[in-house]
Amino acid sequence: MPSPPPAPASAPTPPRSSPWPAGYGGPPSPPEWARRGITLNTIAPGAVVTPLMTGSTLSEDDLDPDTFPTPMPRGIFGRPADIAFWVAQFLSPEAGFTTGATLTVDGGTDAAMRPDAQPTAMPH
DSSP: OOOOOOOOOOOOOOOOOOSSOTTSOSSOOOOHHHHTTOOOOEEEEOOBOOHHHHTTTOOGGGOOTTTSSSOOTTSSOBOHHHHHHHHHHHHSGGGTTOOSOEEEESTTHHHHHOGGGSOOOOOO
16 A cells, blocks of 8 residues: 655745734724823923922022032923923823823923933034
C-alpha cells in the first residue's frame, strides 16, 4: 500500500501590521473620563500677585521683577485675570479637542530657565 502524501508545508506567518507590541492585545480602551467629556487640562502659572504671594509683610509695591528669585523676562508679575483668561479658554466648547494639555502662563520664566528646550530657526 502506498504511503499517504506528505502534509502541505504551512504558509509563512504574515508580518504583523499592528502598531501595538505582540501580546499587548491592541489599543487600550478609551478612559471613561475622556468619553464623558472631561478634558483634564492644567495651567502652570508663574509668579502671580495674590495675597499668598505678598503674604502679610509685603505690599505689591515691594515686589521687584528684577530681583525676584526666578527670571522674569517680561519684567512684570502676572495678575489673577491673566490666569482666569486661560481657564475660560480651556472651559469653552471650542477647546473640546484640547485634552491632557499643560499650558505654561508665566511671562517667559520657563523659557528663560530652559533656553536649550526652545525651538530654533530652521537653517536656510
